[in-house]
Amino acid sequence: MTERMTITGPSDGTSDSERLPPARLALDRQTWKEIAHLLANLPVAIIGFVYVVTLMATGAGLSVTVIGLPLLAGGLMGARLLGKAERARARKLLGVRIDEPSPLPVRRTGFFGWLWSTLKDPVGWRTTLYEFIRLPWGIATFTITLVSLFVLWPVLPFLARGLTNADRAMVRGLLSPSDELERRIAELESDRGVVVDTAAADLRRIERDLHDGAQARLVNLAMGLGLAKEKLLEGQADDTVAVMVEEAHGEVKLALQELRDLARGIHPAVLTDRGLDAALSAIASRCTVPVKVTADLDTRPAAAIEGIAYFTVSELLQNVSKHSGARSASVEVWRTDERLLIQVWDDGRGGAALDGGTGMAGLADRLGAVDGLFVIDSPAGGPTTITAELPWRDRQPGEQRQGQH
Numbered sequence: 001m002t003e004r005m006t007i008t009g010p011s012d013g014t015s016d017s018e019r020l021p022p023a024r025l026a027l028d029r030q031t032w033k034e035i036a037h038l039l040a041n042l043p044v045a046i047i048g049f050v051y052v053v054t055l056m057a058t059g060a061g062l063s064v065t066v067i068g069l070p071l072l073a074g075g076l077m078g079a080r081l082l083g084k085a086e087r088a089r090a091r092k093l094l095g096v097r098i099d100e101p102s103p104l105p106v107r108r109t110g111f112f113g114w115l116w117s118t119l120k121d122p123v124g125w126r127t128t129l130y131e132f133i134r135l136p137w138g139i140a141t142f143t144i145t146l147v148s149l150f151v152l153w154p155v156l157p158f159l160a161r162g163l164t165n166a167d168r169a170m171v172r173g174l175l176s177p178s179d180e181l182e183r184r185i186a187e188l189e190s191d192r193g194v195v196v197d198t199a200a201a202d203l204r205r206i207e208r209d210l211h212d213g214a215q216a217r218l219v220n221l222a223m224g225l226g227l228a229k230e231k232l233l234e235g236q237a238d239d240t241v242a243v244m245v246e247e248a249h250g251e252v253k254l255a256l257q258e259l260r261d262l263a264r265g266i267h268p269a270v271l272t273d274r275g276l277d278a279a280l281s282a283i284a285s286r287c288t289v290p291v292k293v294t295a296d297l298d299t300r301p302a303a304a305i306e307g308i309a310y311f312t313v314s315e316l317l318q319n320v321s322k323h324s325g326a327r328s329a330s331v332e333v334w335r336t337d338e339r340l341l342i343q344v345w346d347d348g349r350g351g352a353a354l355d356g357g358t359g360m361a362g363l364a365d366r367l368g369a370v371d372g373l374f375v376i377d378s379p380a381g382g383p384t385t386i387t388a389e390l391p392w393r394d395r396q397p398g399e400q401r402q403g404q405h
Contacts, residue, residue, distance in 0.1 A: 020095055030095075034160040037093040037167065038145040044089070045138025048082055048131030051075075056128060073115050076124030083127035083175050090171045094164055101177045123177075130174040141167075224248045271310050275300050280331055283314050288321040289329050289346065296334040302393040308370060309333065309342055312388050315359055316344045324348025324384065335392055342388040350382035363388070 021030055052075075059072030080101075090096040101123040118124070141163050148156045228244040271279035277295035284291035300306060313331055320329050326348030333342050353376065354361045364374040371391050378384040 028157075031157045031160055033093045034164040035145060035149070035156070037089065038141045038160060038163055040089070040093075041134070041138035041167075042142035044086075045131075045134040048086075049135040051078065051082065052128050052131045069115060069119065073118035076118055076121055076128065079124045079127040079131065080121075082131060083123065086127075086130070086171065087175055090168070090175075094168055094171075096168050096171055098172065098176050126174045130170065134170075137166075137170075271306065272303075276306055276309060276333060279310050280313055280333065283310075283317055284331060287317045287329070289324070289326050291317065291320075292328075292330040294330070294332045296332075298335070300395050301335075301340055301390075302395050305340060305370070305390050305393055308366065308372075309340060309388075309390060312363055312367070313342060313344060315363060316386055319352070319359070320344070320346045320348065323352075324382075326382075326384075338392045340390040340392050342390070344386045344388075345383060347383045349380075350378045350384050351380050352376055352378035352384050352386070 021028065055075035055078065056072065059068055059075050062068030062071060084100065087096075087098050087100070090098070144163065145156075145160065148159055152159065224244050225248050228248070231240065231244070276297065277293070280293050280295060284293045301309070313333075317329070317331070320326055324346045326346035329344065329346040331342070331344050333340070335341070352360065354364060360374075360376065366372075367374045367388055367390065373387075373389040375387040375389075376384075377386070
């Protein structure tokens with residue numbers, strides 16, 4: 001049985017260089033790339049060193065004047081571009097893939113806000129340090145590699161690997177995003193776009209449901225009541241009017257039911273009033289497969305986390321009903337430290353995946369947007385176990401009163 005597991009979440013930080021082919025006596029493709037990188041170190045280092053020394057020294061020397069600090073800030077922005085070019089060169093020739101640092105924040109405080117944020121930019125300063133120390137290293141690697149091509153070529157692959165490993169360490173150490181916070185900023189910027197797109201899609205769905213459902217019924221209701229009113233004004237109080245009123249009454253009940261269903265889809269009342277356990281039991285009762293629900297929660301999480309957990313289970317149980325072919329299923333919810341864990345299991349045919357067209361990718365995006373995880377374990381032939389993990393946040397006092405009410 002082949003097991004397939006899909007995990008969405010932060011990467012483990014494994015470097016690509018650890019998967020490079022081992023160095024061999026033969027000059028293979030990777031070795032020639034490394035040699036090209038070492039030979040290019042000298043001209044690239046000269047350009048970077050001259051830029052840093054000239055522009056930075058000029059900016060620092062003129063810092064007592066009006067143009068000094070803006071010139072220094074412009075030099076730091078240019079250093080960012082040099083760092084981007086170096087990351088691209090390392091990516092192409094050394095196989096080192098490093099995330100691009102976040103752009104400078106856009107400030108609305110005018111020129112001085114831009115100047116201050118640029119002057120304290122850690123990415124620009126670390127790139128400046130990188131370019132400054134590269135000149136002696138570039139001279140050394142160029143000389144050693146050029147001589148080795150003619151004298152030490154039997155051991156050149158091993159020599160090139162050792163020198164480029166030092167290059168890889170410098171690139172990772174000085175040209176990577178600032179720290180964990182920098183990486184989180186980049187992730188949150190991406191997640192913000194997912195949240196905005198999801199909210200826009202939900203708004204369009206609500207508008208479509210209102211237009212095609214309750215609104216259309218209310219229009220029919222208004223037309224029917226209008227015809228009945230005309231007949232009453234004309235004195236035709238016969239069975240036809242009674243039938244029209246009866247039809248209008250039926251339209252009202254259908255419109256109210258559709259509005260209730262729509263409201264339940266936005267935020268079910270049972271979730272607000274009784275919490276996650278009762279709400280999950282309610283959606284489990286509507287599933288076409290028998291579902292056992294177990295919720296081990298001493299307290300209720302924040303309303304936003306509770307709502308995401310509810311709709312995650314709701315969509316997963318819909319998939320169980322439509323696609324799994326299962327005979328039984330279960331839902332378990334519990335808290336571990338500061339995380340809320342959800343596990344949905346079924347004994348169906350398996351084969352669930354993020355790209356299977358069942359909305360799994362959308363669920364993974366929604367969970368990722370709030371720093372959650374989404375794990376699919378669904379080998380062909382089943383069973384399927386899907387685990388969702390959300391950050392735990394305690395309910396605020398206002399949310400507690402709302403739930404009690």
